[in-house]
Amino acid sequence: MLIAVAAVEAKFRAQLKGLLETNGHKVMECASDAGALGVLRASKPHLIVVAGAADSGSPEFIRALRAQPDMRLLPILCVDPKAGSGDTVALLDAGADDAISRPFQPPIFLARVRTLLRRVVWAGDAPEEIVTILTGGPIELKLVSRQAIVVGKPVELTRLEFDLLAHLLKHPDRAFKRDELLAAVWNYPGNVETRTLDKHVESLRRKVGPCADLIQTVHGVGYRFTPGLASKKG
Numbered sequence: 321m322l323i324a325v326a327a328v329e330a331k332f333r334a335q336l337k338g339l340l341e342t343n344g345h346k347v348m349e350c351a352s353d354a355g356a357l358g359v360l361r362a363s364k365p366h367l368i369v370v371a372g373a374a375d376s377g378s379p380e381f382i383r384a385l386r387a388q389p390d391m392r393l394l395p396i397l398c399v400d401p402k403a404g405s406g407d408t409v410a411l412l413d414a415g416a417d418d419a420i421s422r423p424f425q426p427p428i429f430l431a432r433v434r435t436l437l438r439r440v441v442w443a444g445d446a447p448e449e450i451v452t453i454l455t456g457g458p459i460e461l462k463l464v465s466r467q468a469i470v471v472g473k474p475v476e477l478t479r480l481e482f483d484l485l486a487h488l489l490k491h492p493d494r495a496f497k498r499d500e501l502l503a504a505v506w507n508y509p510g511n512v513e514t515r516t517l518d519k520h521v522e523s524l525r526r527k528v529g530p531c532a533d534l535i536q537t538v539h540g541v542g543y544r545f546t547p548g549l550a551s552k553k554g
Contacts, residue, residue, distance in 0.1 A: 321345055321437055321464075324360055326352040326381070327371030336369060336399065339426055340433070342504060343483075344454060344463050344490060352381045361388060366440050367433065370416065371399045374407035379414035386415040395436035399429070426507045427479070437464045456489040457547035459531055470528050480505060481524045484517075488535065488545035498542040 323345050327333040330349075337347040348363055350356040352372055360368065368385065372378040378398060385391050398419040401407040408419045418432055441464050454461040460469040466482055468475045477485065483505045488496070496504075498514045506516075521543060525532035536544045 321366040324348050324365035324368045326350050332371055343430055367395045367436055369397050373400050373402050374410040379410050382414040382416055454489045461486050470531055475527050492545055492547050495538040495544040496542045
C-alpha cells in the first residue's frame with residue numbers, strides 16, 4: 321500500500337520510510353506543511369504518518385488535512401507526541417486516528433500501521449488481494465490480515481515467523497547473513513542470539529511443510545528463499 325510520511329525532520333522521515341519499505345509498503349515523503357496538501361491529494365495515499373509533536377504544528381497540519389473533503393476519512397497515525405503530556409490528546413482531537421510516542425519499538429509501530437490499513441481494506445478502498453500480498457512459489461502472505469497460505473491452505477505462524485518469512489519473500493534468491501535477518505526482523509541484533517533465529521527457521525520449515533526446502537541454508541552465511549525450486553519439483 322502507499323503510505324505518506326509527513327514530517328519536518330528529514331532524518332526521522334527517512335527512518336520511518338525505510339522501516340515501512342522493508343515491510344512491503346510503498347512510501348512517499350513530504351514535509352508537514354501547507355505545501356504538502358496538494359502533493360498528498362494528488363498521490364492519494366492509503367495512510368498518512370505524521371511525525372511531530374503538538375508543539376511543532378502537527379495539530380494544525382492534521383486539521384488542514386481533514387478540511388479537504390477527499391481526505392476526511394483517510395487514516396492518520398501520529399508519531400512522536402510527548403509521552404505523558406496533553407500532546408496526544410491534542411493530536412487525536414485534531415483528527416488523528418492513532419498516536420504513538422517516541423522512542424517506540426518498530427513492531428508496535430508496524431502493528432499500529434496494520435491496524436489502520438485493515439480499516440482501509442475492510443472499507444473496500446484498497447483490495448488486499450492486489451496491493452498487500454507477497455507470493456513466493458506456492459506460499460502467499462497477506463500482509464494486512466497477517467494470513468499465511470501454503471499450497472492453498474492457511475497456516476498459523478507466530479509474529480516473528482511471519483515477519484521472517486515475509487522478509488525472505490521480499491528478497492527471493494538473496495542469501496542473508498544471520499545478523500542481517502536478526503536486524504531486519506528482531507530489530508535488536510545485539511540482544512538476540514543466532515541460535516534463536518535458527519530455531520525460528522526450524523519451526524517455520526515444519527509449518528510450511530511441502531515448501532520447507534524453499535528456505536535454504538547457505539552454509540557459513542545464513543538463509544535464502546528460493547521460489548524457483550517449487551517449479552522444479554512440480
